[in-house]
Amino acid sequence: MSRSVLILVTHLLGVGHLSRAAALARGLVAAGHRVTLISGGRPAPLIKVEGAAFVQLPSVHCVGVDFRTLLGADGVEIGPEVRQARIEAILAALATADPDVVITETYPFGRRQLAGEFRALVEAARERAKPVAILASIRDILNPPAKPGRAEETEAVLARFYDGVLVHGDAVVTPLSASWPASPALERILTYTGYIADTAPPTEPVASEEVLVSGGGSAASLPLYRAAIGAAALAGTARRWRLLVGHGVAAGDFEALTAAAGPGVTVERARPDFPALLAGAAVSVSQAGYNTMIDLARAGVPAVVVPFEQGKEAEQRLRAERFAALGLAGIIAEAELSPQTLAAAVEEALARPRDTAPVLALGGVAGSVQAIEAAAARAGSLARAWTRLDEAIAARHELRLWWRDDDAVAATPALDRLLALARRHGLPLSLAVIPATVSASLPEALAGESDIDILVHGYAHANHAPDGAKKQELGYRPPAEVLAELGRGLAALRSRFGARCLPVLVPPWNRIDPALIGGLAAEGFHGLSVAGERQASRLDDLTVVNTHLDPIAWKQGGGLLDPELVLSRFTDMLEADEPLGILTHHLVHDAWLWEFLDKLFDCLKQHSNIRFLPAKTLFAASIKVKNNIA
Known part of the structure; x- marks a missing residue:
């Protein structure tokens, strides 16, 4: 049965959240469902949502780890008018899509600064005449609650509006409880879908044998790029280094990286053929975001990761430690990053064989589609049970x-x-x-x-x-x-x-x-x-x-x-x-x-x-x- 599915996602730094939501949207379309993807972050030209209706809200983003201050496309902090315009656009998309399933990416586990618009969506969805299954979509690891009571607040919202939580990970590798205080009640509504990976057939590797440095879509990776340029100089010209710089890095910073690069270093913007470059690289150097780590698992390339840890961010460090324990990557703490430590870590990675990458549950798209279809069916069945009770009482x-x-x-x-x-x-x-x-x-x-x-x-x-x-x-x-x-x-x-x-x-x-x-x-x-x-x-x-x-x-x-x-x-x-x-x-x-x-x-x-x-x-x-x- 074809279903209508609405997904709301807002990425604030990199594009990982949007990339994951887009992959899920493509999987749902391939399974015969109608999808509306609402994006509240900045436009990301490399993210494709073929076959889905795409709604771009007035965009917001943040600088560094100041997640409380939301900036509009003009770089100025947004006011109530922009917030209201976003809510109105979301509710209009809800009315047009007439969904059987609503999915919120990250909320209510995060995105507290945007809680008003997420709350408006789930409240309106719950009030619709036909049954709507409401699901939260989260990555394998979350940032732990910053304040006491946050976990309880999250569960209260889940209990009131949500039918389940899709955890895009593997409970064996990283249970949600490793990063979030998951109560028995919360555990009962979790569905581990497997990791969401690109469902396209593997591309032919570009056999460059380079050191490939990538940093996602935000400027948070600038320290990594600068350290890589220095590490390449220490390593000499025996092996080429290629830096793929995300489109979230400002033009001035990009030009400064290009000017600083030595003769053995190529600096260019992120490319759509990144999977092929990664598969053919000798070593990958990156942060430890969700999508990056999945790409590494698929490619099986020796890797060095530098988890993003500014502003008490713990998510990437936790993921890096879990994956490192499986032999997937070596770790350099962000505080210890330097040209010297990076050059040494790359040499160590070059000595590791390529065939030691662990087998991960990478069927997250199919697992999510199955869970979404089941949630829609349950919502309809539960609605009929309430109707039968009403009718029996009336009789x-x-x-x-x-x-x-x-x-x-x-x-x-x-x-x-x-x-x-x-x-x-x-x-x-x-x-x-x-x-x-x-x-x-x-x-x-x-x-x-x-x-x-x-x-x-x-x-x-x-x-x-x-x-x-x-x-x-x-x-x-x-x-x-x-x-x-x-x-x-x-x-x-x-x-x-x-x-x-x-x-x-x-x-x-x-x-x-x-x-x-x-x-x-x-x-x-x-x-x-x-x-x-x-x-x-x-x-x-x-x-x-x-x-x-x-x-x-x-x-x-x-x-x-x-x-x-x-x-x-x-x-x-x-x-x-x-x-x-x-x-x-x-x-x-x-x-x-x-x-x-x-x-x-x-x-x-x-x-x-x-x-x-x-x-x-x-x-x-x-x-x-x-x-x-x-």
């Missing part, structure tokens, strides 16, 4: 729902978020509190909340099951001992929460020895809540109201269960003739779980035939009986 006369959250013990940021979610949607919430470990901060945090009921979550949430058995607190001990403990737990919570604490037991892990149930009423309990369809509404003088929908993937180590599966299960549960419970565990929620719950409650609130009931209403009959007896 019912009335639905009674309730919301239970387990394991509460103290005031925490997670509890604050839980309460804020309940307030935002105007929903009553039942908190299952652990008596033995409850903190004084919890009743304080709940003092101003009117729609919160407290339930008794066992006693200490301690596992007493033997090895090999499922976890269980309420069992595997003498019943009298367990019942007495539960009675103390109920009394303790009532002393802290007063009438807000209901005499309702929520067994930890939703498991209880059946032999205990008959003795709960004598300890003051008149309600029981576990998980799954109930067998009866009353059991041994207890009112039973269970939970049914748990969105956590416990068997997979936590996080959000496949949302399509969650929605499918919920749709099937609607036929049950009992109040349906949504079960959450605020202390273990990640950003993706919070966002799913927010969307689910938004969906449910749109239906007038749904009633969210508080626990005090659901268990009211048994509680009144208890009070009358007392």
